[in-house]
Amino acid sequence: MPDSRVAIIGGGYSGLAAAYELAKNGLTPIVFEAGRAPGGLAGSVRLGNTHIERYYHHWFTHDDHVLDLVKELGLQRHLVVHETNTSNYHDNQVYRLSSPLDVLRFGPLRLSDRMRLGRMALKGRSVRDYRRLEGKTARKWITEMAGPTVYDVVWRPLFEGKFGPYADEVSAVWFWSKLQTRGRSRSKRQREQLAYLDGGFQRLTDALVGAVISRGGQVRVSCPVSEIRRRHGQWEVVSEGGCESFDQILVTTPTPIAAEIIPDLPEAYRHRTRAIPYLGVTELMLVLNRRLSPTYWLNVNDPGYPFIGVIEHTNFQPPEAYGGRHVVYLTKYRDAGHEAATMDQASLIKTWLSQVQRMFPTFEESWVRHAQVWKDAYAQPVVRAGCESQIPPAETPLPGIWMCSMAQVYPEDRGTNYAIQQGRRTARGVLEAIERPERRPQAVRIACTTPIEQAAGPAEPIPAFRGLSPA
Ligand SMILES: Cc1cc2nc3c(=O)[nH]c(=O)nc-3n(C[C@H](O)[C@H](O)[C@H](O)COP(=O)(O)OP(=O)(O)OC[C@H]3O[C@@H](n4cnc5c(N)ncnc54)[C@H](O)[C@@H]3O)c2cc1C
Known part of the structure; x- marks a missing residue:
């Protein structure tokens, strides 16, 4: 052998x-x-x-x-x-959505819909055998569990942002697995907790x-x-x-x-x-000299923005690990013809930074130490209903x-x-x-x-980030 x-x-x-x-x-x-x-x-x-x-x-x-x-x-x-926090950006406001109490306080929904949203998470997680959901779309399952308003306000923008043209075809099994994985990674205080090296x-x-x-x-x-x-x-x-x-x-x-x-x-x-099918990803990585917001994971429920997530890594890992700098990722999943895929790095940085400023009015471009765009054509397989x-x-x-x-x-x-x-x-x-x-x-x-020559040596160095001006 x-x-x-x-x-x-x-x-x-x-x-x-x-x-x-x-x-x-x-x-x-x-x-x-x-x-x-x-x-x-x-x-x-x-x-x-x-x-x-x-x-x-x-x-x-x-x-x-x-x-x-x-x-x-x-x-x-x-x-x-570490414990982390999740929020949703909706109608120009950030709403925390990290705990059951946050769900009950989620302003964009009426109280009855907030209760449905909370119950939906429990009900969804209680499904043990995903095969019960084979063939059903996430949209149908969420609507059955929580009603159309909850789907339209909370989930539709996220599905459309993440899966674009496939949003209505995504399998309930995909959503079920998300409920399972996110729901189980919790501290005793019911806060999400995540691991890292x-x-x-x-x-x-x-x-x-x-x-x-x-x-x-x-x-x-x-x-x-x-x-x-x-x-x-x-x-x-x-x-x-x-x-x-x-x-x-x-x-x-x-x-x-x-x-x-x-x-x-x-x-x-x-x-x-x-x-x-696969979707590609475009991500703008920012290294800042100060904190952008207190949130680790911000879902952007507003299709007027070019990105669907603002993930501030240094609200998870301390900025001291990065010499006091703050790292923020702005993410967009998209297909190959989308402008986030085709736009050149300088234009994308300029456009997206102006949207960061719109979202966080105190943000100034002078905070940005490095900005780098990453793109990959094969980033997210689309799990469609009945695809098993x-x-x-x-x-x-x-x-x-x-x-x-x-x-x-x-x-x-x-x-x-x-x-x-x-x-x-x-x-x-x-x-x-x-x-x-x-x-x-x-x-x-x-x-x-x-x-690769060295057994446990560092990865091949990738050239330093390009700055804000085009390289
Ligand atoms: C934006 C984003 C955020 C994510 N966040 C998380 C997270 O928080 N936690 C988590 O666990 N996972 C996360 N993931 C998913 C995770 O990164 C992937 O599931 C995992 O890295 C997939 O590994 P892989 O080896 O299967 O595929 P890949 O990482 O895609 O590896 C395939 C490799 O094949 C190489 N290759 C392609 N063509 C050829 C060729 N012709 N010859 C030789 N080599 C070739 C590619 O260069 C690549 O290195 C995230 C992914 C993305 C895009």
């Missing part, structure tokens, strides 16, 4: 967790990552002496797969748990990469794979550095990319890789080719916890397949591109 060659395409958390599981079991997997650093959507940039995620990130206190991994890798001492997600990324490399595996960055093809009874991975043959290949890219790079995928399976039967299985019809992506996480929503769960589970499938007697013969190795 140790001489079996396994490639992993994609160095996000699915890929890194799979590589770790394989390396722990005596294999020496090679991870091919297109980006300049591992971590994928949970990747980070340097900020002063520490790192910060490109997109807002936290864990729930019951994210057991990630928390177990944190423990296994000896990072437990860096784990922190001191030093950021980068600490976990480094530890995973280190654990793979120290066991003989490789994590290659700036190494996009353009094709996976069958040659002389072997699977070949084609990248800029050349071709290499493998016995087993685990593909963790978004499913549409997987379909593109594996031309041999049979049509029925290929169809499933496209059945679950369309999810492609991890084991593809091509022997030796495995698929493990965000779009296959179900019934939960995407998240690093599930990326880790799925990555490790699929790796165990690969291990089992290798142990079968009919495994393929040893393959030829041809070297290619940039390996």
